[in-house]
Amino acid sequence: MSEPLAAQHPAPRSTPLRARHESLGASFTDFGGWMMPVRYSSDLAEHHAVRTAAGLFDISHMAEFLVTGAAAVGFLDYALAGRISTMRVGKAKYSLVLADDGGIVDDVIVYRIADERFLVIANAGNRDAVAAALAERAGRAPVAAAFADGPFEGVFGLAAATDAARIEDVSDELSLIAVQGPLARRVLEATAGISDASPALEDLGYYAWSSASFDGVPLFVARTGYTGEDGFELLVPNDAAGPLWDAVLAAGQPLGLVPAGLAARDTLRLEAGMPLYGHELGRDVRPAQAGLGRAVAADKDDFVGKAGVTPPPGAPVLVGLVAEGRRAGRAGYAVTDADGTRVGEVTSGALSPTLGHPIAMAFLSPSALDAPVFIDVRGTAIPATITALPFYRRNS
Amino acid sequence: MTDIDALAYTAEHEWVAADGATATVGITDFAADKLGDVVYVDLPAVGVSVTAAQVCGEIESTKSVGELYAPLSGTVVEVNDAVVDDPSLVNTDPYGAGWLVRLEIDPAHLDGLLDRAAYVALTEADA
Numbered sequence A: 001m002s003e004p005l006a007a008q009h010p011a012p013r014s015t016p017l018r019a020r021h022e023s024l025g026a027s028f029t030d031f032g033g034w035m036m037p038v039r040y041s042s043d044l045a046e047h048h049a050v051r052t053a054a055g056l057f058d059i060s061h062m063a064e065f066l067v068t069g070a071a072a073v074g075f076l077d078y079a080l081a082g083r084i085s086t087m088r089v090g091k092a093k094y095s096l097v098l099a100d101d102g103g104i105v106d107d108v109i110v111y112r113i114a115d116e117r118f119l120v121i122a123n124a125g126n127r128d129a130v131a132a133a134l135a136e137r138a139g140r141a142p143v144a145a146a147f148a149d150g151p152f153e154g155v156f157g158l159a160a161a162t163d164a165a166r167i168e169d170v171s172d173e174l175s176l177i178a179v180q181g182p183l184a185r186r187v188l189e190a191t192a193g194i195s196d197a198s199p200a201l202e203d204l205g206y207y208a209w210s211s212a213s214f215d216g217v218p219l220f221v222a223r224t225g226y227t228g229e230d231g232f233e234l235l236v237p238n239d240a241a242g243p244l245w246d247a248v249l250a251a252g253q254p255l256g257l258v259p260a261g262l263a264a265r266d267t268l269r270l271e272a273g274m275p276l277y278g279h280e281l282g283r284d285v286r287p288a289q290a291g292l293g294r295a296v297a298a299d300k301d302d303f304v305g306k307a308g309v310t311p312p313p314g315a316p317v318l319v320g321l322v323a324e325g326r327r328a329g330r331a332g333y334a335v336t337d338a339d340g341t342r343v344g345e346v347t348s349g350a351l352s353p354t355l356g357h358p359i360a361m362a363f364l365s366p367s368a369l370d371a372p373v374f375i376d377v378r379g380t381a382i383p384a385t386i387t388a389l390p391f392y393r394r395n396s
Numbered sequence B: 001m002t003d004i005d006a007l008a009y010t011a012e013h014e015w016v017a018a019d020g021a022t023a024t025v026g027i028t029d030f031a032a033d034k035l036g037d038v039v040y041v042d043l044p045a046v047g048v049s050v051t052a053a054q055v056c057g058e059i060e061s062t063k064s065v066g067e068l069y070a071p072l073s074g075t076v077v078e079v080n081d082a083v084v085d086d087p088s089l090v091n092t093d094p095y096g097a098g099w100l101v102r103l104e105i106d107p108a109h110l111d112g113l114l115d116r117a118a119y120v121a122l123t124e125a126d127a
Helices: A018-023 A043-052 A072-079 A124-137 A141-147 A184-190 A238-255 A262-271 B029-035 B081-085 B107-112 B116-126
Strands: A027-031 A034-039 A054-058 A063-068 A092-098 A104-114 A117-122 A158-161 A166-169 A174-180 A194-198 A209-214 A217-222 A231-237 A257-259 A317-323 A334-336 A342-351 A358-364 A373-377 A380-387 B014-019 B022-027 B038-042 B055-061 B065-069 B074-079 B101-104
Touching: A018 A238, A034 A043, A034 A262, A043 A054, A043 A257, A043 A262, A054 A238, A063 A072, A063 A124, A072 A117, A072 A124, A072 A141, A092 A124, A104 A124, A104 A217, A117 A124, A124 A166, A174 A184, A174 A238, A184 A231, A184 A238, A209 A238, A217 A238, A231 A238, A238 A257, A262 A342, A262 A358, A317 A342, A317 A373, A342 A373, A358 A373, A358 A380, B014 B107
Parallel strands: A054 A257
Antiparallel strands: A027 A034, A054 A174, A063 A117, A063 A166, A092 A104, A104 A117, A158 A166, A174 A231, A194 A209, A209 A217, A217 A231, A317 A358, A317 A380, A334 A342, A334 A373, A342 A358, A373 A380, B014 B022, B022 B101, B038 B055, B055 B065, B074 B101
16 A cells, blocks of 8 residues: 555645735635635624625635647537536626536636637635546547647646646736725725736726736736626736735725635625526536536536536526525524424525524425425524525626 | 623523522623624523523524523523513623523523633633
8 A cells, every 4th residue: 555645634725925915914724725814803794895886806725727729629528517618708707617427527708818828717625626627538539649648637737738738827926806896996996016917907898808918017907796786807927926915905995995815705605696506507517407507518428527517307406595594594403394304405505684583404305395485593494485596686 | 781790601502690699690692792782682581490401481683593402500580671572782791781591590590501711611612
C-alpha cells in the first residue's frame, strides 16, 4: 500500500486578501478548502446592505479554467450540458458539468471571451472534480482528435493541450471580487483606477462581461452574481486584488457598501432561490430535479450525461418552503406529511433576513406536493407552504 | 455595566451572576460572536425545573442553532421577555440586556463553575 497523496484534508488555503479581512475584523470559516470570511461584524447588516446598497465579497476561492483553441467550442458543447456554440462573444451562460449518469459534478458559469477562448468559473470545492472531468473528456472519442496528446489527468495548470485546444486551470493566478447590490454600478463607476470599460458598465447587460483596466492591469468585469441583486464579479491577477479591494471599498463606503462574508452570501442566494452545490446539487441529483432543465440542451447531438439526464420516475423535486414564526428548517431536517411520514428533506434553510419569516429549499417526493407538509424542527412539526422559487426577486 | 470578572462561567459558554439563591444566566460574548446574529431564542417557562448541564433552551442565529444548557440545577423564576422579542440583544449586550433566565438555585453549587480566568483560558484553547 502506498501512502495517500499528501493529506486527505490539507490545511485550508487563504486568498491574497486574507490580511485585509483580518484587519476588517472578519471571522473565518473553512469553505471548500479555503479559509474565507464568514462575517465581518453582523451577517444581518451585511445581508441588508447588499439588498439596499452594496456589498463587497472576496470569492477568490472559486476555480477558473481557460479553454482555448479552434476545437474549444466543440469540446465545451460535448463536455458541458448547455449549448455553448451559440453563445456570442461578450456573453455569460450558466451551465452544468454532468456525470455520465446525468448527475451533477458542478454548476459553472461560462464566459465567451473570444470565438476560440472561454473562461469557465467553477466552485472551489469542485475544482479537482471539474479539472479531472475536463481532462478526461478531452480524451473521449468525440473530441479526442483535438487533444491528440492528452489527456493529462489531474495535472493542475495544464489539463490538456494541443494546437487545436487547450484546457488550463488558472485558479492560482487570479482573484475574484464580487460587488453586489443596487448601487454596485455606481460604486464601480466611482472606483479610482477602474477605466476603459468596454462596453461601458451602464451598457453592460446581465450575464455579459466587459474588459476594463485597473491601474493599467487587465480587469475582467462580469455582470453576474449570487445574491439576487444587480452586481458585478471582478477578475484580476492576484497582485492587483488587494489594491482593487481597497479602491472599491474606499469608493463604496460613502454609498453604503460594506464588506460581506459567506454567511450573508448564503442567506442572499437562498432568498434568490439559487442552488448551492452540496446542498441542492450533487452527484445524485439530475438537473430537472433541481429545476435546472433549462440549463441542459437535451437536443444536442452528444454530450456527457445525455443518456442519464432524465430523472427516474418519482425522483424528488426541489421546492421552496415558507413558514410562519421564526424557527427555520435547516439542511438535513426531515419534511413530513400530516401523518408524520417522511416525504423529503430540507437542503438549505434560514430565517429570511429580507422577508422576516423562515424559508427553505427542500427535495420532496412528487406525490407530496399537493398535501400539507411540515418541517421537523428538532422534534416540532412546523407547518410549511410549498412555494415557487425564488423567495425574493429584486425590482428591476 | 456588568463586571464580567465577577461572573461565574460554564464550559458551555453560559455566564451566571448569583445574588443569594437567585442566579441570572446568559451566554458569553464569545458564544454570541461564534453564533453570529441571533434571530430566535427559545427559553424555558417560568416554574420549570432545570437540571445542571442539561439542555433547557435554544438560541438560533441566521447560520446555526445553539443549545442553552442549564448552568445549575434549579427552578426558572423569570424569563427575559425583552430578549424573546428582540434576540439581537444577545449580540449587542450579552452580559446586560441580553440576559436569558433567572433561576432559583442552591448557592453551594456555584463552586462547581469556572471563574473568568479559567473560562478565558478555555476559549483561547477553543479559538
